[in-house]
Amino acid sequence: MINSVYRLIAPGMIDIACTQPDIKNSVLLRPLYLSVCKADQRYYLGNRSREALKAKLPMALIHECVAKVVFDPTGSFKPGEIVVPVPNTPMDEDDIIAENYRPTSRFCSSGYDGFLRDYIDIAPDRLVRVPEGTDLRIASFAELISVSVHAISRFEKFSHKRKESVGIWGDGNVGFITALILRALYPEMKIYVFGTVYDKLAYFSFADGAYHVDHVPEGLKIDHAFECVGGEGSRFAIAQIIDLINPEGSIGLMGVSERFVDINTRMVLEKGLNLFGSSRSGVEDFQRTMDILAENPKIPAYLENLIGGVVEVRTISDIHSAFAQDISRHFGKTVIKWEK
Amino acid sequence: MVFAAVFAGGIGSRMGNSDTPKQYLELGTKPVIIHTIEKFFVNDKIDEILVLCPKAWIAHTQDLIKKHLPEGKKVTVIAGGASRNGTLENAIEYIEKNYETDENTVIVTHDAVRPFLTHRIIEENVAAALEYGACDTVIPATDTIVESADGKIISSIPDRTKMYQGQTPQSFRLKELARVLSSLTEEEKAILTDACKIFSIKNKDVFMVEGEVFNIKITYPYDLKVAHTLLKGKDSDD
Numbered sequence: 001m002i003n004s005v006y007r008l009i010a011p012g013m014i015d016i017a018c019t020q021p022d023i024k025n026s027v028l029l030r031p032l033y034l035s036v037c038k039a040d041q042r043y044y045l046g047n048r049s050r051e052a053l054k055a056k057l058p059m060a061l062i063h064e065c066v067a068k069v070v071f072d073p074t075g076s077f078k079p080g081e082i083v084v085p086v087p088n089t090p091m092d093e094d095d096i097i098a099e100n101y102r103p104t105s106r107f108c109s110s111g112y113d114g115f116l117r118d119y120i121d122i123a124p125d126r127l128v129r130v131p132e133g134t135d136l137r138i139a140s141f142a143e144l145i146s147v148s149v150h151a152i153s154r155f156e157k158f159s160h161k162r163k164e165s166v167g168i169w170g171d172g173n174v175g176f177i178t179a180l181i182l183r184a185l186y187p188e189m190k191i192y193v194f195g196t197v198y199d200k201l202a203y204f205s206f207a208d209g210a211y212h213v214d215h216v217p218e219g220l221k222i223d224h225a226f227e228c229v230g231g232e233g234s235r236f237a238i239a240q241i242i243d244l245i246n247p248e249g250s251i252g253l254m255g256v257s258e259r260f261v262d263i264n265t266r267m268v269l270e271k272g273l274n275l276f277g278s279s280r281s282g283v284e285d286f287q288r289t290m291d292i293l294a295e296n297p298k299i300p301a302y303l304e305n306l307i308g309g310v311v312e313v314r315t316i317s318d319i320h321s322a323f324a325q326d327i328s329r330h331f332g333k334t335v336i337k338w339e340k
Numbered sequence: 341m342v343f344a345a346v347f348a349g350g351i352g353s354r355m356g357n358s359d360t361p362k363q364y365l366e367l368g369t370k371p372v373i374i375h376t377i378e379k380f381f382v383n384d385k386i387d388e389i390l391v392l393c394p395k396a397w398i399a400h401t402q403d404l405i406k407k408h409l410p411e412g413k414k415v416t417v418i419a420g421g422a423s424r425n426g427t428l429e430n431a432i433e434y435i436e437k438n439y440e441t442d443e444n445t446v447i448v449t450h451d452a453v454r455p456f457l458t459h460r461i462i463e464e465n466v467a468a469a470l471e472y473g474a475c476d477t478v479i480p481a482t483d484t485i486v487e488s489a490d491g492k493i494i495s496s497i498p499d500r501t502k503m504y505q506g507q508t509p510q511s512f513r514l515k516e517l518a519r520v521l522s523s524l525t526e527e528e529k530a531i532l533t534d535a536c537k538i539f540s541i542k543n544k545d546v547f548m549v550e551g552e553v554f555n556i557k558i559t560y561p562y563d564l565k566v567a568h569t570l571l572k573g574k575d576s577d578d
Binding site for chain 2: 016024340
């Protein structure tokens with residue numbers, strides 16, 4: 001079968017290409033809603049190194065999506081079932097290293113075609129069913145939620161058991177989702193959010209405190225922390241975390257930085273802190289995400305606030321509109337309704 | 341029920357030096373006709389696929405389908421007619437003979453040599469046929485259309501903004517299509533080769549489904565080159 005794929009061929013330029021999916025072995029999905037990620041936007045705008053762009057383009061963007069099963073020769077899914085495709089594909093087995101950290105794994109919209117396609121052809125073990133009644137606009141960014149869930153799973157693995165308080169640095173989408181999931185999983189734990197934009201901090205109504213980084217209450221201490229800032233702001237966020245965290249706390253690093261970040265290692269050593277990195281997610285994290293959404297009906301109500309806009313896409317020009325809208329959005333997600 | 345009727349009746353007389361009908365030429369890893377059938381095969385709105393081809397090519401077509409398609413949906417190969425209308429009549433006759441049809445039975449007719457059609461086009465054809473009784477897949481005309489009665493002098497140049505280029509699928513409520521076709525005289529049948537045109541002449545609404553520029557018909561060697569080019573590029577064989 002000939003499949004239409006909409007690839008970024010150069011920053012700001014999208015063109016159709018055709019592939020030939022194997023319909024005897026792959027599950028075919030029809031994208032319903034997709035969500036634009038900051039990483040997609042960096043490729044679209046050309047905010048990556050020339051080497052990275054040369055190595056990875058042309059490539060279809062978007063790795064956040066909810067889709068309908070169209071055809072499954074393996075018999076694992078029925079046509080019409082709603083699923084979320086996992087953009088990570090491990091190429092080998094490993095009992096120790098998670099699938100999203102193996103250098104051999106392939107990731108959609110990072111060197112391999114993302115989900116801007118007529119059909120997504122994918123292995124059945126890369127699909128997770130979406131609970132009935134889920135808002136599909138929210139399910140479109142299940143991948144982003146699973147990234148937070150993955151970081152929280154690692155926090156559970158690496159941190160000591162005193163979890164009376166946690167600090168989330170970053171008032172953007174990742175900070176919001178991470179704080180929200182922690183709220184659901186740890187209702188007794190104090191959750192404090194630290195950011196730089198008052199308007200965005202106001203969205204964190206479910207937290208025990210949301211503070212501007214320059215106006216943190218005197219004496220506030222936290223047991224653990226998540227850094228969801230990235231970029232140039234990482235350095236300041238990590239420095240403040242190290243200041244405010246109690247000894248032997250754990251710090252989950254989730255923000256992507258293009259440059260090296262200075263860290264006050266003297267205090268890391270003195271406090272015996274545990275810094276761990278967290279990136280992307282795997283099929284287990286997607287499954288846990290779906291379970292959390294199903295078991296906590298309040299979460300989708302908050303996540304609805306993240307839907308910044310829904311752009312119906314019928315043409316390549318509409319794809320450009322979606323990216324243009326996303327650039328000007330200071331909070332929330334741009335969701336694409338796929339009608340192409 | 342919704343039937344797809346893939347018209348593979350052309351003998352390919354315009355295909356350069358090749359003697360093989362154009363729908364059987366290889367495109368990428370498979371013959372063009374298989375790529376086309378697969379689009380209907382994977383779509384769960386389509387209950388059965390009919391392939392109408394020259395009688396001499398029935399066995400070959402059946403072999404190709406067996407070789408390339410997995411189990412899962414009935415694909416029947418029957419002989420097309422001497423003309424497009426004859427092929428359409430054969431499809432209707434087969435369906436009416438083998439199934440209980442009603443006013444909601446839909447037939448989606450498509451050229452075997454248009455393998456680039458999309459999921460949306462099929463879905464919108466089925467929906468439009470049910471709602472309006474008939475639909476045609478079109479794209480806005482990009483070239484200025486020039487009309488000439490004698491082939492030498494321009495009679496008129498219609499307003500391009502009102503002009504569209506017809507593609508396929510063309511889809512219909514089956515019973516309505518049968519009624520309209522049977523109302524034609526033999527003379528009309530010979531002249532009116534486009535089913536949507538027949539509907540239009542009989543003052544019946546034909547809804548326009550938006551096609552795609554790349555939903556090309558592989559008619560000339562140039563078209564096959566374009567089709568091969570669309571398939572080339574990174575991961576083209578995945």
